[in-house]
Amino acid sequence: MLAGLLAPLRLPEALDGLVESTRELGPIRSELTRVRELAEPPAELGAALERMNENLGTRLDGVRAVVVELESERSHLNRTAAETLSGVKDDIQRTTGLRGERGMAERARDALTGSKD
8 A cells, every 4th residue: 555655746757758769769760760761662763763764665675676687697697508508409409419419520521531431
């Protein structure tokens, strides 16, 4: 019972403790405000990110167009190279007589030597 009667006398001590605790909350509150500001992207940052996203999309579309053009060019070069190699192979076979017919070299030799084997 005595503790209950003395409680009002301890009230100023308790209030002093609360006031002291409140003083410690000031720096914590400002730090929390700072963290919140850093965590929430400002409107300017959002707009900048959107512009960057659009620019990257445009550049990506350009790169994609170049890749498609390069693939087309590569396909054309592959066809041209295949045709050229086929022509060279035919020329070699015709010149050396590998097709079973007398080649140009054999015909030239025959013309120079006057013989027909």
